[in-house]
Amino acid sequence: MIEILQLSKAYAGSGTQAVSDFNLSVPEGEFLVLIGPSGSGKTTTLNMVNRLVEPDGGEIRIQGRNVLDSDPVMLRRNIGYVFQEAGLFPHMTVAENIAVTPNLLGWDQARIRTRVHQLLDMVQLEEAAFANRLPVELSGGQRQRVALARALAARPPVLLLDEPFGALDPVTREAVAADVRRIHQRLGLTTLMVTHDMTEALLMADRIAVMRDGRLIQVGTPHELAASPADDFVTQLIENPRRRAHALAEMLNA
Amino acid sequence: MNDSVREAWGLLPDYLGQHVILSVSALLLGVAVSLPLGIAASRSRRFGTPLLAAVSVVQTIPGLALLALFYPLLLALSVLTQDLFGFSIRALGFLPALLALTLYAMLPILRNVVTALAGLDPAILMAAKGVGMTPRQSLFKVELPLAAPLVLAGIRTATVWVVGITTLSTPIGQTSLGNYIFTGLQIENWVFVLFGCVAAAALALVLDLLLAVAGSGLAMRSRGRLIAAGLGLVAVIAAALAPELAHPRPAHQGIVIGAKNFGEQYILSQLMASRLRQAGFSVSEKSDLGSTIAFRALTAGDIDAYVDYSGTLWGNILHRTDMPGRQAMLDQLAAALKKDHGIVSLGSLGFENAYIFAMRRDRAEALHIKSLADLAAHPDLRIGGDFEIFSRPEWRAVAAAYGLGAMKRRQYQPDFLYRAVMSGDADVVSAFSSDGRIARYGLVILEDPKAALPPYDAMLLVGPAHAQDAKFIAALKPLIGSISLTLMQQANLRVDRDQDKQTPAATAAWMDQRLPH
Structure with missing residues (x-):
């Protein structure tokens, strides 16, 4: 609320x-x-x-x-935030981008890996194909899906x-x-x-x-x-x- | 393999090692200073704009001048620390070179840090804030990684510059690959000059290449490349330092003999060093010192002894223009140096290296010129001099005495003076009376009927630290009064001639046998 x-x-x-x-x-x-x-x-x-x-x-x-x-x-x-034109960090892979906020919150790595897996599944990006790509290697739609996953990573209300x-x-x-x-x-x-x-x-x-x-x-x-x-x-x-x-x-x- | 190449190879471990220590230290210091300054400059325009302007101005100062400027600065600082804390910093050698080179390294790094950080996409910075990064986390996790490729490019530029400019630290007493170049230029040993240039260029290229590999490692996110570049850098530095570490030089308790930047000085410093070694001292040499830097170095204790010339000291240190006569000048100099600087003159070595003016014989005869007085009738003649003559009191005295103020002047590296007069680029040249090439090229020495030029007796000066050291003085004393002008001319010619050129060390050994012990 x-x-x-x-x-x-x-x-x-x-x-x-x-x-x-x-x-x-x-x-x-x-x-x-x-x-x-x-x-x-x-x-x-x-x-x-x-x-x-x-x-x-x-x-x-x-x-x-x-x-x-x-x-x-x-x-x-x-608070999850999805920016205009994605705002993904260009030097980080898809998985690293999604893991940013959990890392800032100090989650342990196993929990982060599980969460990244869940989120990629939720936004319908195949983990094996996408986890290690850089943002430049994604289409616009894929980038926005990753941005959405990143915003949701730390389970914000x-x-x-x-x-x-x-x-x-x-x-x-x-x-x-x-x-x-x-x-x-x-x-x-x-x-x-x-x-x-x-x-x-x-x-x-x-x-x-x-x-x-x-x-x-x-x-x-x-x-x-x-x-x-x-x-x-x-x-x-x-x-x-x-x-x-x-x-x-x-x-x-x- | 000829002698020069063999000798150059022999010197390489020492020169390269010192060159690498200096360059790498300056670069590391440059990066350490420029990164935080660059970050601060990109945050505040009011700080950044003047900072970049100041660093750019430093870049426009010629390298040699910047290096030389740090010497008096550190000398003043050294006097200050001596007064305040009872110890003095070393004003010559590594420290001034390090500071000057660090300043040089700063511009390309600083500029690229500022450009890289200012050029980041604002949307990315907003995203960093938006996902919950603190300003510090944003800097280290997002901004600096994104700026890294451009910053590294700046470091590469700085590396190439610094490795090159490090060769200029030789005249302020820091050994580097520049020793090949300066010494080679003075004694016309082109093998040495080329050797120094190639070695410095090769070092710059290797370091640049390794940084390029590191850069591509960053860009491709390849840990392998980064490790390879890191190992390569460590290997280059270790290889350059290995001889130094394997045979650490005795912690500088030893004697340092100074030499100015020409052949006669190299020979005499080697000769003095060898006499002191024979007496059991541990001795090293500092060559290629600028003329007044050598004297200041002696007063500051950076060197312990060197040879200077009475006329030079008379004008430059005592600021006298009167001509009291040869022996009176020596006596007054000895008294003044002792009183003002605690420096002891052991006396004249026995020869004079005077400023003289010389012409090609055929030209002098054609124009009926025998003395400086005859030059006034030929105002269209061109006169060639070394870098200092025209700003020295001797020239003012000569010009005033004979009315030569209007002559066209040209300045040359001392060794090129002979080429200039032989080829006709200059009609009259300044020269030194102990130079063996005057006789060899058949030059005519112009008479000085009004005695406008002072005498230039070679004096052996000992610094305050060893002024009372009987063993030290006893080792050098036999040289006093024993070197004739002819012997010095022959020795100089051995080093300066084009054929069968000898090294200063070999020539010093040759002289040593002919002198009393």
């Missing part, structure tokens, strides 16, 4: 308020998608959850505990994903998205994902939080958003994929 209360952040220099007056509660095991156009503050919000960005004000509680009271390093070891499919081609994108959703269902982790693609949000989210200009506009299930959009902006966001799907269907059926 993640509770965000009165969260705000302004970037020094630019003078603009990146996030303001942000309140949101994410129940245990929910898959919540943060959506909004570029510059809407969604990645800043995500990064404040594990303190890659320090908030100016407000609170973030994970399982009742304010993250601002915990040691940021230990906090990050207990919370998973953060920052536009994890942004760099993938549409076919791979769909396959990796399906994997993420499947793994979420299996592990039941509380998950926050940032995207600007509404189709992706609609297909993956339990609930969607729409942001614009650093503010939260509306939170709801895909159905709620579709049924009663808070304003024209949300309406447009929802209508866009529907209109495109419609146009496609007409064109292909013609």
Whole structure:
């Protein structure tokens, strides 16, 4: 369970308020998608959850505990994070990348080996073929799967994903998205994902939080958003994929 | 195999060993200093920008000058530590060379560390933070491993530079492969010069190759290559040090005889060394010292004895320009050196190595030039000198006395002066009266009717440490007053001539038999 209360952040220099007056509660095991156009503050919000960005004000509680009271390093070891374009360490093999956080936590090597084996299995990469490859030897989709495995390695209760499919081609994108959703269902982790693609949000989210200009506009299930959009902006966001799907269907059926 | 090659081979273990110790120490020190500085510089622009600028400026100082600059610096430091703590550091030899070479090693390493760290993908750094690494873990587990190939490339550049520049540490009294080059250049022994160059180049290439293997080991994550490179480096260093370790030189309780950087000095230092050995002293030599460095080294105790010339000391050390006459000059010098520096002059060896000016006989006759005074009528003549003459008081005195200030000047390595005058590149050259080649090339010595040039009696100087050492003085005393100008000219010619060239050591032995014991 993640509770965000009165969260705000302004970037020094630019003078603009990146996030303001942000309140949101994410129940245990929910898959919540943060959506909004570029510059809407969604990645800043995500990064404040594990303190890659320090908030100016407000609170973030994970399982009742304010993250601002915990040691940021230990906090990050207990939160899985999948970066845009993977962020794998190029000098480490797949297995070494996955083992990073368990190693930082001081797990014994046998336990780490077992865990790496489990995770490669979970993200459907064959251990014999992939464990000793370097990131440059992987395709984009494979890299994102390894990044997911790395994020999950230390069994964190919370998973953060920052536009994890942004760099993938549409076919791979769909396959990796399906994997993420499947793994979420299996592990039941509380998950926050940032995207600007509404189709992706609609297909993956339990609930969607729409942001614009650093503010939260509306939170709801895909159905709620579709049924009663808070304003024209949300309406447009929802209508866009529907209109495109419609146009496609007409064109292909013609 | 000819004598020069045999002698060069014989010297290789010593020269190579010392070269490797110095180069490798400077590189290790350079890496040890540059890595943390580079990391700090990449973290803070305010620290990094001035640091890189300063190190770049150091790089523009010519190697020889940088090495020479450390000597007075350490000398001052040595006086300071003597006053404060009662011990003095050695201002000559290993220490100044090490410090100067370390500075040289720093730029390529520092620059590559900063470039490598600054060039890392910010997304990777964010990921390191995001998975829960502390700044320290991020540095050691992610940033430095990723920077390693570029840092290693910097170390390779530094290695090649340092191994090369180490040859320049010879003139400040540190033995290196440069001894071949400096000695060879002075006595026109091209086998020596070539030997020194090839040995230094080979050493640089081998070290570079091994580091390249280490680099590919890093890139390919091949432990085998890394181990092979490591073993190779250890083997090269061990092989270079083996002779030193097998026959450790007596912990320098022994006598050090100094020599400036020309043939006569090599011969005389060998001669003095052999006399002292015969008297039971353990002796080593420090050759190729710059002219004033030799005197400072004697006052500082870095060398114990050497031969200098009265006119040189008169101008350079006493800063006198008056000409009191030969014997008065010797007496006043002896008194002043004793009083100001605790140095004892045992007296003149018996010959003079004076600055003179000489011309090719045919040219002098054609222009009707017999003396320096006749030169004033030919302002278009070119005069060649060694590196110091034109900035010495002797030249100012001569130029003023005979009105030669407007003559076109050229400077040459002393041994090339003779080639220059013979080929016509220079019309008049400065030369030394004890040089056997003046007679051999049939040069005419220009007269000095106004006695503008001072006398240059060869004086045997003993440093403060042995000023009262009767046994030491007794071993050298028989040389005083016993070396005639003719004998010295013959000895110098044996070393300088092109055919049947003798080594300074062999020539010293040849002289030893002809001198009283």
